[in-house]
Amino acid sequence: MKDTIRVFAPATVANVVCGFDILGFAVDAPGDEVIMRRKAEPGVTITKITGDEGRLPMDAAKNTVSASVQHYLKHIERTDIGVEIELHKKMPIGSGLGSSSASTVAGLFAINTMLDEPLTRDELVPFAMKGEELACGSGHADNVAPALLGGFVLIRSYEPLDLIKLPYPESLYCAIVFPDVDVPTRDARQMIRSKVLLKDAVIQWGNVAGLVSGLFMKDIDLIGRSMKDVLVEPVRSILIPDFYKLRETAMEAGAVSFGISGSGPSVFSFARDEETANRITSRIQKHLSERQIGSLTYVSPVNGEGPKVLG
Amino acid sequence: MKDTIRVFAPATVANVVCGFDILGFAVDAPGDEVIMRRKAEPGVTITKITGDEGRLPMDAAKNTVSASVQHYLKHIERTDIGVEIELHKKMPIGSGLGSSSASTVAGLFAINTMLDEPLTRDELVPFAMKGEELACGSGHADNVAPALLGGFVLIRSYEPLDLIKLPYPESLYCAIVFPDVDVPTRDARQMIRSKVLLKDAVIQWGNVAGLVSGLFMKDIDLIGRSMKDVLVEPVRSILIPDFYKLRETAMEAGAVSFGISGSGPSVFSFARDEETANRITSRIQKHLSERQIGSLTYVSPVNGEGPKVLG
Numbered sequence: 001m002k003d004t005i006r007v008f009a010p011a012t013v014a015n016v017v018c019g020f021d022i023l024g025f026a027v028d029a030p031g032d033e034v035i036m037r038r039k040a041e042p043g044v045t046i047t048k049i050t051g052d053e054g055r056l057p058m059d060a061a062k063n064t065v066s067a068s069v070q071h072y073l074k075h076i077e078r079t080d081i082g083v084e085i086e087l088h089k090k091m092p093i094g095s096g097l098g099s100s101s102a103s104t105v106a107g108l109f110a111i112n113t114m115l116d117e118p119l120t121r122d123e124l125v126p127f128a129m130k131g132e133e134l135a136c137g138s139g140h141a142d143n144v145a146p147a148l149l150g151g152f153v154l155i156r157s158y159e160p161l162d163l164i165k166l167p168y169p170e171s172l173y174c175a176i177v178f179p180d181v182d183v184p185t186r187d188a189r190q191m192i193r194s195k196v197l198l199k200d201a202v203i204q205w206g207n208v209a210g211l212v213s214g215l216f217m218k219d220i221d222l223i224g225r226s227m228k229d230v231l232v233e234p235v236r237s238i239l240i241p242d243f244y245k246l247r248e249t250a251m252e253a254g255a256v257s258f259g260i261s262g263s264g265p266s267v268f269s270f271a272r273d274e275e276t277a278n279r280i281t282s283r284i285q286k287h288l289s290e291r292q293i294g295s296l297t298y299v300s301p302v303n304g305e306g307p308k309v310l311g
Numbered sequence: 312m313k314d315t316i317r318v319f320a321p322a323t324v325a326n327v328v329c330g331f332d333i334l335g336f337a338v339d340a341p342g343d344e345v346i347m348r349r350k351a352e353p354g355v356t357i358t359k360i361t362g363d364e365g366r367l368p369m370d371a372a373k374n375t376v377s378a379s380v381q382h383y384l385k386h387i388e389r390t391d392i393g394v395e396i397e398l399h400k401k402m403p404i405g406s407g408l409g410s411s412s413a414s415t416v417a418g419l420f421a422i423n424t425m426l427d428e429p430l431t432r433d434e435l436v437p438f439a440m441k442g443e444e445l446a447c448g449s450g451h452a453d454n455v456a457p458a459l460l461g462g463f464v465l466i467r468s469y470e471p472l473d474l475i476k477l478p479y480p481e482s483l484y485c486a487i488v489f490p491d492v493d494v495p496t497r498d499a500r501q502m503i504r505s506k507v508l509l510k511d512a513v514i515q516w517g518n519v520a521g522l523v524s525g526l527f528m529k530d531i532d533l534i535g536r537s538m539k540d541v542l543v544e545p546v547r548s549i550l551i552p553d554f555y556k557l558r559e560t561a562m563e564a565g566a567v568s569f570g571i572s573g574s575g576p577s578v579f580s581f582a583r584d585e586e587t588a589n590r591i592t593s594r595i596q597k598h599l600s601e602r603q604i605g606s607l608t609y610v611s612p613v614n615g616e617g618p619k620v621l622g
């Protein structure tokens with residue numbers, strides 16, 4: 001058993017436009033880091049958090065990282081273990097990029113690696129979902145599953161949990177822009193209507209099926225034309241400044257698709273190469289800055305690996 | 312240009328349980344036959360219909376086969392052509408197996424082959440959809456697209472029409488039972504609620520995505536566990552005698568899945584081999600006969616070919 005371990009876990013894009021609550025993928029950047037150290041006395045403590053501007057709790061029972069590690073240790077009947085956790089937020093909170101998920105997954109991956117992997121990555125997902133419940137009020141898997149497993153993950157079903165790893169075109173680049181506006185996940189969920197027209201649902205699952213087919217066929221055109229959301233985006237886009245103008249800007253810059261990441265306010269595009277992805281983020285950033293809205297941008301390939309131990 | 316041509320077109324299973332209005336596949340049996348003969352004077356006439364118990368119109372403007380051939384000839388600007396059509400119904404009408412679709416597709420494939428294929432099979436789909444509109448009151452593609460293209464077809468979108476051929480496990484067998492009860496397509500459509508719960512729609516598109524993934528991965532277990540319908544089946548199954556008992560019977564006989572074909576009343580199962588498929592149909596038929604309900608059964612692999620010219 002190692003005494004100290006440092007782990008990176010990736011940010012994730014949930015929903016992937018048409019796949020509300022059932023699809024997500026991981027990116028290489030941004031992501032969070034956790035440093036975990038063995039300590040003599042049993043129990044889990046948070047010793048340090050950086051990059052959160054003081055927004056996250058140091059109380060081990062309330063912090064999603066420590067709480068899910070505690071939950072995990074109880075499950076594997078190793079409450080004799082003691083660890084100290086440092087959480088280094090390397091990505092913005094409340095961005096719609098799976099910030100809490102990246103932290104939680106880093107913590108769970110760290111403890112499981114430290115203990116020589118008593119559980120598989122798949123088996124860690126329910127513990128990470130518990131962490132999401134604490135952080136966001138609902139235990140969804142569309143961030144934590146891709147953060148843990150890497151790549152694209154389909155949550156075919158929640159009861160029972162059924163996760164399917166999907167292939168994807170290796171050349172796909174993701175261009176993310178996080179506009180500096182506040183959209184809490186809880187509020188974004190509450191905006192959505194509880195009833196929808198069946199005819200709209202049919203359009204949506206046609207597109208979901210098209211996106212999944214496009215991923216298997218590595219057909220970027222099909223992926224792009226399937227990434228339409230007639231149900232959730234029309235509502236959630238209200239919270240994002242100039243959403244339709246940002247889409248126009250992205251598409252004119254060569255984007256394959258454009259949509260909201262998770263519950264927003266981050267937006268993302270797929271692009272066929274890194275150069276196009278960079279052009280998309282810089283044009284969107286420019287447009288936002290002309291409206292006096294600051295933003296952070298990230299360009300990265302899809303992350304196929306999930307969390308990893310850093311040297 | 313050939314003077315006489317005889318064409319077979321396959322029956323189809325639309326919806327495939329979870330993919331309401333967007334998925335369908337073709338089977339080897341049953342199916343319909345059309346014999347088309349060139350005649351000197353321009354125009355399309357129906358000269359003979361067998362196997363329909365007098366239910367189908369002989370009037371060329373009202374019969375879906377002749378009407379869609381007329382529509383096709385007008386489109387390709389060959390109204391100078393004259394053909395006589397014999398329609399041999401080799402499958403039951405109103406069965407939920409794409410009966411009108413099989414006839415229409417046979418007619419369109421016959422004329423297009425006779426004229427040395429001015430249109431591709433994909434291009435024939437809209438003409439067949441027009442035929443469906445005449446026969447069923449709505450121009451859906453989930454029967455005609457697989458009947459024309461063979462195999463599994465995803466209708467990703469209707470506007471514009473976007474058809475994706477999906478792979479499938481070659482070993483998959485389809486077991487169909489048509490109970491002798493009357494369920495008109497129009498009524499079956501009208502039963503369905505126009506609004507659904509978003510949470511049910513999410514379950515549905517998780518399953519649609521799972522089914523499509525299972526087809527690409529040729530993972531019969533995944534195909535089976537994805538074939539659940541929380542939206543349409545609970546309503547349409549009311550019209551099918553002993554539906555849930557029939558499901559139990561099929562699953563006990565080794566079925567991978569069980570559900571309604573199209574708008575019913577036919578039901579179908581997937582099975583891993585022909586023997587199991589035969590066991591499923593014979594047990595369901597036995598159960599129905601104990602309730603004094605007659606039935607027809609069909610066992611066949613998925614038809615990968617679509618319509619074909621007969622020798």
